[in-house]
Amino acid sequence: MSKRMNPAARVTVVALAAAGLGATMVTGAGSAFAAEGKAVTAPVAVTASAAVAAQADAQAHVAAQVKAAAAKAAAVKKAAAVKKVVTVKPVAAKKAASWVKPVAAYTLSASYNQGGAMWAHKHSGQDFAVPVGTPVKAAGTGTVVKAGPNGGGDGPAYGNAIVVKHANGTYSQYAHLSKIKVHIGQKVLVGQQIALSGNTGNSSGPHLHFEIRTTPNYGSAVNPAAFLRSHGVSI
Ligand SMILES: [Zn+2]
Numbered sequence: 685m686s687k688r689m690n691p692a693a694r695v696t697v698v699a700l701a702a703a704g705l706g707a708t709m710v711t712g713a714g715s716a717f718a719a720e721g722k723a724v725t726a727p728v729a730v731t732a733s734a735a736v737a738a739q740a741d742a743q744a745h746v747a748a749q750v751k752a753a754a755a756k757a758a759a760v761k762k763a764a765a766v767k768k769v770v771t772v773k774p775v776a777a778k779k780a781a782s783w784v785k786p787v788a789a790y791t792l793s794a795s796y797n798q799g800g801a802m803w804a805h806k807h808s809g810q811d812f813a814v815p816v817g818t819p820v821k822a823a824g825t826g827t828v829v830k831a832g833p834n835g836g837g838d839g840p841a842y843g844n845a846i847v848v849k850h851a852n853g854t855y856s857q858y859a860h861l862s863k864i865k866v867h868i869g870q871k872v873l874v875g876q877q878i879a880l881s882g883n884t885g886n887s888s889g890p891h892l893h894f895e896i897r898t899t900p901n902y903g904s905a906v907n908p909a910a911f912l913r914s915h916g917v918s919i
Pocket residue numbers: 794807809810811892893894
């Protein structure tokens with residue numbers, strides 16, 4: 685509790701003072717006192733018993749206030765507890781990942797923008813070295829827009845490839861596949877198996893070539909490792 689005297693307690697003090705003075709001033713002039721004791725309208729008429737009654741009243745008032753304050757604090761606490769439960773729920777519900785890595789176990793090999801004899805330009809994706817036949821999963825939910833040999837239309841260097849269209853103008857591409865398990869127009873869910881990895885096309889060894897693009901086509905790739913990491917996926 686605060687050390688500051690509350691208004692009700694002050695009334696009690698005034699009433700007690702009035703009682704003390706009143707006892708000696710019953711026959712005296714009350715005007716000077718009346719100016720000070722604004723809670724007491726007729727100080728000369730105040731008697732000891734009236735003061736006791738006033739004190740009892742004030743105490744009751746204080747008790748009521750304390751009770752009310754306690755009830756209010758309990759209500760606030762209860763409201764806070766309810767609010768806490770409400771805020772915890774969405775966090776738990778949000779836990780379902782919207783992006784995942786395209787293969788579960790791998791060794792990172794050639795990275796995005798890496799130069800070398802393998803590529804006409806800089807490397808346009810992230811390579812995940814995995815044995816032929818490793819399940820390849822859709823990195824995000826979307827719709828298959830390319831699926832087939834010759835990079836699904838992007839060129840023979842990609843071998844068998846798939847491109848999936850996601851929300852917000854993002855596309856993911858999977859290349860050098862040994863087996864394609866989806867078809868154009870098919871909707872896929874994040875983490876759904878769409879192919880088996882391979883070594884088709886211009887590939888130096890079994891691996892998955894993975895791109896994130898801003899269009900369905902070759903030439904619009906962005907850094908896929910950075911993209912995944914910025915979406916909470918550590919690779
Ligand atoms: Zn590659």
